[in-house]
Amino acid sequence: MSRYDGPILDAHQHFWEPDRNPHPWLAPGVRIPFRYGDYEAIKRRYLPDDYRRDAGPHDIVASVYVETEWNPGDPLGETAYAAGLAVEWGLPNAIVAQAWLDRDDVAAVLAGQAACPLVRSVRHKPGEPGSPDEVGRCRTLMSDERWRAGYALLRGHGLRFDLQTPWWNLDEAVDLALDFPDTTIILNHAGLPSRRDPDSLELWRGAMARFAACPNVAVKASGLGQPGQAWAPELNGPVVRTLVDLFGADRVMFGSNFPVDSLCADLAPMIDGFKTIVAPLGPSEQEAFFIGTARRVYGIAAPER
Template sequence: MSGAPYAGPVVDAHHHFWDPRVNHHPWLTEAGVIPFRYGDYRAIRRPYLPDEYRADAAGHNLAGSVYVETEWDPQDPLGEVRYAALLRERHGLPDAVVGQAWLDRGDVAEVLAGHAASVLVRSVRHKPGRPKAPGEPGQTLMSDPDWRRGYALLARHGLHFDLQTPWWTLDEAVRLAEDFPETLIILNHTGLPADRSAEGLAGWREAMARLAECANVVVKVSGLGVRGQSWAAGWTGWIIREAVALFGTARVMFASNFPVDSLCASFDEIYSGFKSAVADRPEPEQRAMFCDNARRVYRIG
């Protein structure tokens, strides 16, 4: 067993760059402020670019990164990919991109073909929405026939799907994984276990256990901040270890979700927390979760 915090290379499997001064992000404008799970997010309604990101990540042997779509202008999803490619050319980051795609829109085939033609895009994301709380009636877009027709096109283009949805909708994700076994689902932000009550954590674990039975699902351990708490409080270490136990070290990737999670903690606090939580794992397993799995999943050189 290792017993020591990981010191090897890190590929951050989920982060964002943006510059609202030059590119339109509706939610980063004064007029477009939205209800947000971390509360007041004015601190991140400003440019966040590779130089600042590298400074935030200093001390953690950053060896690569995955840019995830930023709710850029929904009328121009391919423009975001061109922007990410320009950042790559100028700054050497990112190494891979998760593009924006509205799977229930009429132009989905054209957008996915455009993503597939990019040298950076490996996956797409479309948040499926409601229900907003456990037990709330209704279904998400994962059960919508039009959305699923768009989803069915992913395999044709060799694209993965980054799924951001809370744990109480994961039964729909299980059906999606079973119905489209050729498409890899990458669950974002650990299934969003924001409710740290005993009941909430039990519900999260049960839902995650069902999803983990699907061989075509991997998980990003990220997005673990809770409004009004320090990052390490409220069972965070337990959640990390349970996610690893459920999915196995070959299906876990660690990620910063920066700059969004800078509202909760520094990059160092987050990554040091990850490292502490899995320090008892053998070094090759740690390296898999911090680096090698992201390189494999996102096909990074």
């Protein structure tokens, strides 16, 4: 086995300055339901200098900024902010922008987002069902005709779609992928396999296998933290290896989800853990996982030094 020691493109990370920008969920005194529990520790400035310091010796050459639940009344404001960071710091190198696909202004917002050279994708979390038991009693926005009409506009702008939804909603995502074959769907956070007992992982794997059968999808190995548990290769290795098995390394990409996942791990040891997990893969597969897949899927010209 040979551990990867090359350049890294982080396919999922965030920057923010809650003291100067409108993030309702990061405001003082605000607490929303959060899968990692208490998130007070991340209500602080997090910019590229913090991120590079956290990465330590790892050679991160590019990153994808993912929208941060900025005030939904100003989605283009967040894009302008992220693009300004890129000019000042050299990061990020692509943007997943905010767009509410079922709003009256969706056409104008998508046009405005697509006008920014760094925007490659948009994200709109589709909501319920919130548990496997609710499937069949309610549907996500992926099945809503108004939302789908907004989704249909992505193709004309050459935009991808970043999907964040738990695995039990992926059958709706399969329908979406098949109905819009020219739009790439990038599944965030491995489909959120929050429970790691054998029965839950088997159900997660089945849903992921059905999703992976769609040719126009990819997935991020990101957001794998577990509340109250330290991030460890032993805990997350089975998830990452299943992703590679189902999708192939050419459709799986590394993402740190920092600073959110700083609630579960330090960045440098996390990256080291990912390197340990994928070390049994061949050199080309490791390269795809850490930089090649994200560069191709998001269309990023990242250096290979």
